[in-house]
Amino acid sequence: MARVRVLTAGESHGPELLVILEGMPAGLPLEEGDINRHLLRRQVGCGSGRRMDIEEDRASLVSGVLEGRTIGSPIGMRITNKNHRQWRGEAVPSFTRPRPGHADLTGTLKYGYQDLRPASERASARETAARTAAGAVCLHFLRQFEIRAGGWVTAIGPVQAPRYHPSPETFTEHIARTEKSDVRCPDPETSRKMKHRIRQAKADGETLGGVVEVAVLGVPPGLGSYVQWDRRLDARLGMAVLGVQAVKGVEIGYGFENAGKQGTEVQDPIRIEGGRLVRPTNRAGGLEGGVTNGNPLLVRAAMKPIASTLIPQPTVDLVDGREAQTEYERGDVCPVPRAVPIMEAVVSRVIADALLEKLGGDSMAEMRKRYAELPRSRLSDLTMDDRNHTWWPT
Numbered sequence: 001m002a003r004v005r006v007l008t009a010g011e012s013h014g015p016e017l018l019v020i021l022e023g024m025p026a027g028l029p030l031e032e033g034d035i036n037r038h039l040l041r042r043q044v045g046c047g048s049g050r051r052m053d054i055e056e057d058r059a060s061l062v063s064g065v066l067e068g069r070t071i072g073s074p075i076g077m078r079i080t081n082k083n084h085r086q087w088r089g090e091a092v093p094s095f096t097r098p099r100p101g102h103a104d105l106t107g108t109l110k111y112g113y114q115d116l117r118p119a120s121e122r123a124s125a126r127e128t129a130a131r132t133a134a135g136a137v138c139l140h141f142l143r144q145f146e147i148r149a150g151g152w153v154t155a156i157g158p159v160q161a162p163r164y165h166p167s168p169e170t171f172t173e174h175i176a177r178t179e180k181s182d183v184r185c186p187d188p189e190t191s192r193k194m195k196h197r198i199r200q201a202k203a204d205g206e207t208l209g210g211v212v213e214v215a216v217l218g219v220p221p222g223l224g225s226y227v228q229w230d231r232r233l234d235a236r237l238g239m240a241v242l243g244v245q246a247v248k249g250v251e252i253g254y255g256f257e258n259a260g261k262q263g264t265e266v267q268d269p270i271r272i273e274g275g276r277l278v279r280p281t282n283r284a285g286g287l288e289g290g291v292t293n294g295n296p297l298l299v300r301a302a303m304k305p306i307a308s309t310l311i312p313q314p315t316v317d318l319v320d321g322r323e324a325q326t327e328y329e330r331g332d333v334c335p336v337p338r339a340v341p342i343m344e345a346v347v348s349r350v351i352a353d354a355l356l357e358k359l360g361g362d363s364m365a366e367m368r369k370r371y372a373e374l375p376r377s378r379l380s381d382l383t384m385d386d387r388n389h390t391w392w393p394t
Helices: 032-043 102-111 117-122 123-143 172-178 186-202 233-242 336-359 364-372
Strands: 003-010 016-022 059-063 077-078 149-155 212-218 247-252 272-273 275-278 297-303 315-317 323-325
Touching: 016 212, 032 059, 032 336, 059 117, 077 123, 102 117, 149 172, 149 186, 149 272, 149 336, 212 336, 212 364, 233 247, 233 297, 233 336, 275 336, 297 336, 336 364
Parallel strands: none
Antiparallel strands: 003 016, 016 077, 059 077, 149 212, 212 297, 247 297, 272 275, 315 323
């Protein structure tokens, strides 16, 4: 069972979102500001809809923290929905024309609603504010071990950015350039083209998807496992990323590109430099056999264009049973830039869980001692003796 678990509750236009984050060790310094700066990042980006002009997302810590430090019990958080005030006490209009690509119809078929709105309310990507808050705590936890995570946009619609190869020397500057761009793309020329494409889509009444990449640097080798399929770290990452609304594809490293090459073209050679085992390339994205190998972890997520479009789409009115057209429900033109902190959050939750699994312990003090003793990629960490055929250190 996962050490780090996240439960969320709340509807898009309900009074608030609730978060329970279980598994954080005791002794982690934590303040609301560590969380809220990531919630603010989630609110801004070219292509955002009007909802983000209404909300002012702030997480309130209501449990699990005492005098600025975690105490090992579940961390509870609340995020107020300001837009709820406009709905409170008002008659909610009927919603009977399901949007293709949304959970309107599937949710109604599953639960037997007489209206589409209950499915729309919970399936909404508004819920990702809660997961961003939980993931912000996990990001903060990983930073205590000098593990850094950051994301950026690599494609919006047909516009693609040059591929970046993360390294400790360039990562900080790369993320800084990313956050200066309102499409969260670090390449200025590509950013300009992306913004133009978003403006065109808005004028056309369309929506756009794209690709977000997240890298995690400083991950020690040995996280995850191959002994069971559901313990493989790539499988756990895939589930977390695919759980984000509108994500329809996940890639680890150069997964899809590697599928079109030959075996000798895609593996990462193992070499030795100064007593350390190194990889001159990182096509595997930091994972081999479901286990981290010490290279930067690379995860890419493909987001489809969201279902709410100004242009009406063919549907059926469930009241009279006649073919009809969708009615516009407010939404983003392009949610991809805002998805970057969401993807960072869900990926960080998985890495935090794997690190806790590896280290054990209930407090930061215990974990720091054990982390210092982890084997790295040094040849001296391996004690193989070909003469005695020993399998493990004695």
